[in-house]
Amino acid sequence: MMKNIYVLMAATFFAMASTAMATPATDALLAKYKSEGVSKIDAAKGKADWTKEAMGEDGEKMSCSTCHGTDFSKAGKHHKTHKVIEPMSVRVNAERFTDEKKIEKWFKRNCKDAWARECTSQEKADFLTFMLAQ
Ligand code: HEC
Numbered sequence: 696m697m698k699n700i701y702v703l704m705a706a707t708f709f710a711m712a713s714t715a716m717a718t719p720a721t722d723a724l725l726a727k728y729k730s731e732g733v734s735k736i737d738a739a740k741g742k743a744d745w746t747k748e749a750m751g752e753d754g755e756k757m758s759c760s761t762c763h764g765t766d767f768s769k770a771g772k773h774h775k776t777h778k779v780i781e782p783m784s785v786r787v788n789a790e791r792f793t794d795e796k797k798i799e800k801w802f803k804r805n806c807k808d809a810w811a812r813e814c815t816s817q818e819k820a821d822f823l824t825f826m827l828a829q
Contacts, residue, residue, distance in 0.1 A: 716785045716827045720795040728820040741825030744818060749810040757809040759822075767829035784829045792827065 751757035767784035
């Protein structure tokens with residue numbers, strides 16, 4: 696009897712995880728952003744922000760898509776070093792969004808690269824939700 700309940704719980708968990716593509720790291724981060732005041736997450740805003748150009752830290756017009764592209768199933772390329780950036784989609788790249796510290800580190804660095812400032816918790820929550828749906 697107990698065993699059946701565990702099997703059912705595991706099945707429910709995997710069903711949920713596979714539709715939302717969330718990871719424990721992204722669940723933890725979204726909870727953190729909510730604790731920092733984010734009440735409504737807007738994936739469409741994240742999508743619009745992804746290609747929004749601003750003057751980056753080194754004086755060039757940049758957006759997230761400058762390095763990551765707009766097709767999340769394909770690899771991107773760093774605009775300067777030309778180093779390949781593995782695909783951002785969790786569907787094709789199982790290593791994506793699995794480490795809370797790594798995600799925060801790159802949000803910080805990349806928002807400065809693209810927009811010459813750090814992103815707000817709201818912007819990060821919108822980006823993350825948009826990215827997980829790709
Ligand atoms: C100058 C090039 C560049 C720009 C512009 C850029 N990124 Fe990145 N991004 C990278 C690199 C390089 C990595 C680290 C390598 C990797 O994870 O494959 C990375 C990694 C990330 C990660 C970590 C993903 C993970 O699996 O943990 C996130 C989140 C991210 N970027 C979001 C953004 C967002 C949001 C923007 C726009 C505000 C952006 N990036 C703009 C180059 C860039």
